[in-house]
Amino acid sequence: MEVANTSDFVQTQQNNLEALASETQSTLHERVRVLEERVRKAEERRRALIHIMGDLNELNKRLAEQRKAMIHILGDYEKDRRRMAAQTERLDNSRRALLHILQDSHQSNLRLEKTRKAMIHIMDDLHKTTEEIKQREKQLTEKQEQLVQAAKLATLGELTTGVAHELNNPLNNIGLFLGNAIDRIDLGVWEKNQIVEELHHAMQQVGKATEIISHLRTFGRAAPVSRELVPIKMVIVRSISLIQEQLRLRQIRTELDLCSENPMVIGNSIQLEQVFLNVLTSARDALANATRKLIQVRCHVEQGKVKLAFCDTGPGIAEGLEQRIFDPFFTTKEVGAGTGLGLSITYGIIKEHQGTISVEKSRPGEGAIFLIELPLASP
Amino acid sequence: MSEPHILIVDDDTVLLQALPAFLRLRMGTVKIDTCDSALEALSQIAAWDYDAIISDIKMPGMDGLSLMAEVRLLRPNTPTLLITGHGEHDLAVRALQGGAYAFIQKPIDRDSFMVSLIGAIQKRQLSRDTERGS
Ligand SMILES: Nc1ncnc2c1ncn2[C@@H]1O[C@H](COP(=O)(O)OP(=O)(O)OP(=O)(O)O)[C@@H](O)[C@H]1O
Ligand SMILES: [Mg+2]
Numbered sequence: 001m002e003v004a005n006t007s008d009f010v011q012t013q014q015n016n017l018e019a020l021a022s023e024t025q026s027t028l029h030e031r032v033r034v035l036e037e038r039v040r041k042a043e044e045r046r047r048a049l050i051h052i053m054g055d056l057n058e059l060n061k062r063l064a065e066q067r068k069a070m071i072h073i074l075g076d077y078e079k080d081r082r083r084m085a086a087q088t089e090r091l092d093n094s095r096r097a098l099l100h101i102l103q104d105s106h107q108s109n110l111r112l113e114k115t116r117k118a119m120i121h122i123m124d125d126l127h128k129t130t131e132e133i134k135q136r137e138k139q140l141t142e143k144q145e146q147l148v149q150a151a152k153l154a155t156l157g158e159l160t161t162g163v164a165h166e167l168n169n170p171l172n173n174i175g176l177f178l179g180n181a182i183d184r185i186d187l188g189v190w191e192k193n194q195i196v197e198e199l200h201h202a203m204q205q206v207g208k209a210t211e212i213i214s215h216l217r218t219f220g221r222a223a224p225v226s227r228e229l230v231p232i233k234m235v236i237v238r239s240i241s242l243i244q245e246q247l248r249l250r251q252i253r254t255e256l257d258l259c260s261e262n263p264m265v266i267g268n269s270i271q272l273e274q275v276f277l278n279v280l281t282s283a284r285d286a287l288a289n290a291t292r293k294l295i296q297v298r299c300h301v302e303q304g305k306v307k308l309a310f311c312d313t314g315p316g317i318a319e320g321l322e323q324r325i326f327d328p329f330f331t332t333k334e335v336g337a338g339t340g341l342g343l344s345i346t347y348g349i350i351k352e353h354q355g356t357i358s359v360e361k362s363r364p365g366e367g368a369i370f371l372i373e374l375p376l377a378s379p
Numbered sequence: 380m381s382e383p384h385i386l387i388v389d390d391d392t393v394l395l396q397a398l399p400a401f402l403r404l405r406m407g408t409v410k411i412d413t414c415d416s417a418l419e420a421l422s423q424i425a426a427w428d429y430d431a432i433i434s435d436i437k438m439p440g441m442d443g444l445s446l447m448a449e450v451r452l453l454r455p456n457t458p459t460l461l462i463t464g465h466g467e468h469d470l471a472v473r474a475l476q477g478g479a480y481a482f483i484q485k486p487i488d489r490d491s492f493m494v495s496l497i498g499a500i501q502k503r504q505l506s507r508d509t510e511r512g513s
Contacts, residue, residue, distance in 0.1 A: 165437060168464045169391045172486040176397035179489045183404045198400075203394065248390075251439045 006042055010035075144348065145225075151345045155277055166212055166245045172204040177202035216242075229377055230269045232306050233258050236297060239276035241282065252284060252293040259299055263306040264377045267353045275349050275357075277312045278342040279370050283335070286314030286368060301376065308372040316362030325359065350374070383500045384427060388420040388434035388446065389462070398433075398487075405493055424453055431499040433483075434449045435462045436470055444477055449477050455460035456506045458499035462487070
């Protein structure tokens with residue numbers, strides 16, 4: 001448009017020039033120079049414009065590049081945003097997981113609490129069970145005491161057979177001595193000292209019978225188990241005397257080798273007597289078919305203990321049975337012949353006395369050796 | 380009845396003192412030997428022809444029943460009286476089965492014992508008479 005204007009302007013100028021033809025040549029010249037100046041300036045302006053156009057173009061290009069860069073940045077931003085979103089999601093997941101865990105831990109806590117309560121219950125139960133066990137133990141001790149008494153009575157029953165025979169003798173003798181006294185008086189052939197002698201003999205036999213009976217009575221008594229100072233040698237001698245008649249009838253010899261001192265133990269003399277009677281009757285039974293029949297009883301003191309040994313010349317204890325013979329109801333006797341309680345009760349009593357009982361490993365051809373150790377009463 | 384000769388066997392020495400005294404009181408004239416074991420008795424029996432043997436059953440070593448078995452072989456006509464404890468019926472039965480003339484229970488009833496013993500002695504003396512007569 002500017003170009004069109006310029007040509008219009010040139011036209012006008014030419015018209016003016018023709019009008020001014022009459023005017024001087026110099027004026028015309030001047031006019032031409034001015035016009036030419038104008039053209040030159042217009043040309044400059046055009047070039048400047050072209051320049052500006054070029055600049056604008058350049059600006060446009062730069063803008064386009066900037067736009068591209070922007071798009072790039074926007075793309076990056078979008079990536080970031082997505083990454084952020086992903087992270088957020090991950091975070092969210094973590095959060096949820098955490099929540100889960102927390103919930104779980106809460107559950108665990110609840111469970112723990114339940115377990116704790118259960119534990120308390122169990123402890124309570126345990127406490128009750130312990131008490132029950134104590135109760136049972138007490139019952140067991142009572143039963144054991146009854147068993148001891150029963151076994152004692154069994155020993156007594158066995159002894160009675162022998163003792164009946166033993167009692168028969170003094171009774172019979174008493175009858176004979178008294179009968180003789182009566183006969184003498186009846187026949188009128190009496191002298192005072194003869195009668196007194198017969199009666200005296202009778203009295204002695206009464207004494208003998210009394211001894212046997214009183215001994216049985218103390219042994220059979222269900223006395224509460226008291227503890228006292230017990231002269232162990234005396235108990236051994238008493239036990240042997242109680243069974244002596246049975247041994248004598250079976251031709252079993254006894255040998256005593258008791259130490260010179262008089263060892264005392266703390267315990268119950270009746271229980272200890274039962275121990276010795278059990279061991280002695282076991283030896284008696286073991287000697288039934290033996291060719292040599294001897295029971296040796298030894299007693300000595302060593303290192304604050306009384307050590308007793310009961311040896312017999314029977315078949316001994318079969319290998320491997322050294323422990324089992326102390327088990328309750330273990331017997332090698334025929335059914336009905338033995339209870340198998342003798343040695344187990346013996347074991348129990350010795351244990352109660354803080355002692356030990358064991359059987360020595362039998363050497364072939366040798367009998368059984370029972371060893372009993374009891375702590376000496378401190379003086 | 381000629382003076383009887385009697386053997387008493389018992390391991391209880393007090394009885395060996397009391398019983399002869401009783402027999403002497405009741406019988407007046409009587410010859411009595413005593414032994415405290417069956418083995419000792421056997422040698423006495425081998426040496427003497429007793430009119431009666433009185434023996435306890437329960438004795439250590441050889442008992443009265445075994446002794447009687449020996450007597451039956453050695454002196455088949457000598458009556459044996461065995462002493463059992465009171466109420467020991469099984470022993471009494473075995474005594475009779477083994478050929479005892481009688482069994483006597485301890486404590487001894489003196490009158491019935493005398494009856495048995497006199498019976499035994501008379502039996503023995505009778506058999507001796509018939510032996511001599513034949
Ligand atoms: N001196 C011994 N020699 C050989 N064996 C023995 C001896 N003492 C005990 N025994 C064995 O030990 C077993 C158990 O003995 P325990 O006294 O306990 O019972 P028991 O004698 O059989 O029966 P009970 O005591 O009722 O008569 C016996 O059966 C026997 O086999
Ligand atoms: Mg036993």
